[in-house]
Amino acid sequence: MxxxxxxxxxxxxxxxxxxxxxxxxxxxxxxxxxxxxxxxxxxxxxxxxxxxxxxxxxxxxxxxxxxxxxxxxxxxxxxxxxxxxxxxxxxxxxxxxxxxxxxxxxxxxxxxxxxxxxxxxxxNLLDTVWLATSPMQMKELWKEVDQLLGGSPTKLQREAMAIAPPQDD
Structure with missing residues (x-):
């Protein structure tokens, strides 16, 4: 980071x-x-x-x-x-x-x-890295909270939310 x-x-x-x-x-x-x-x-x-x-x-x-x-x-x-x-x-x-x-x-x-x-x-870098490594449920929650608060994700955050969540082995 x-x-x-x-x-x-x-x-x-x-x-x-x-x-x-x-x-x-x-x-x-x-x-x-x-x-x-x-x-x-x-x-x-x-x-x-x-x-x-x-x-x-x-x-x-x-x-x-x-x-x-x-x-x-x-x-x-x-x-x-x-x-x-x-x-x-x-x-x-x-x-x-x-x-x-x-x-x-x-x-x-x-x-x-x-x-x-x-x-x-x-x-917002810390949040962006967190989003990139979060499961889909957290990414969805993040979007909902952003919408509720009237915020919008940064360009990197949008890209981080598009990254597939890590797979559990």
């Missing part, structure tokens, strides 16, 4: 290389749509301006702290790294909405649709 996932990932990378900025631009557009649809554009612009000012101050503070640590360790400042992470509820909300818009934007182009299909296959 890992081999199949690696093949799918390899294809995704190949598609990304065809238009290197495609996914990045799609994510940027999706984020902008998410910000607009949440009604937080003016706040985001205000926050961006504040962040720009804060970034200048942070850079000065960081540089001074790195210089102090370099002095204490008696090493060049280039050997001093800075690591931090910030997790925010607002950023999480935007990221969730951005994901939805990214999928919508991807669905608008042939390349994007192929990327979405491959992502779906990768996400």
């Amino acid at each position: 890992d081999r199949i996932a690696k093949r799918i990932e390899s294809r995704l990378q190949t598609l990304s290389l065809q238009q290197p900025r495609f996914l990045e631009e799609t994510r940027t557009q999706a984020r902008e749509r998410a910000i607009d649809s949440l009604g937080v554009r003016k706040y985001q612009e205000r926050l961006d301006a504040i962040k720009k000012q804060a970034k200048r101050l942070d850079a000065r503070e960081e540089r001074t702290q790195r210089e102090m640590l370099a002095r204490i360790r008696d090493v060049p400042i280039s050997q001093i790294g800075v690591y931090f992470s910030v997790d925010s509820e607002v950023e999480n909300s935007i990221a969730q909405r951005q994901s939805v818009y990214e999928d919508e934007l991807l669905a608008e182009t042939d390349l994007g649709r192929e990327i979405l299909a491959l992502r779906s296959e990768k996400e």
Whole structure:
């Protein structure tokens, strides 16, 4: 199964290389749509301006702290790294909405649709392998559940359901 996932990932990378900025631009557009649809554009612009000012101050503070640590360790400042992470509820909300818009934007182009299909296959790979090795009763149940839930199998899942079940000796 890992081999199949690696093949799918390899294809995704190949598609990304065809238009290197495609996914990045799609994510940027999706984020902008998410910000607009949440009604937080003016706040985001205000926050961006504040962040720009804060970034200048942070850079000065960081540089001074790195210089102090370099002095204490008696090493060049280039050997001093800075690591931090910030997790925010607002950023999480935007990221969730951005994901939805990214999928919508991807669905608008042939390349994007192929990327979405491959992502779906990768996400459902465990189920697909399970289906391929399941008895006919499980495959029928899977179809019924899919129908009940309004889902549809991926291309590989359809092919897996067509595979004859393993024979018991």
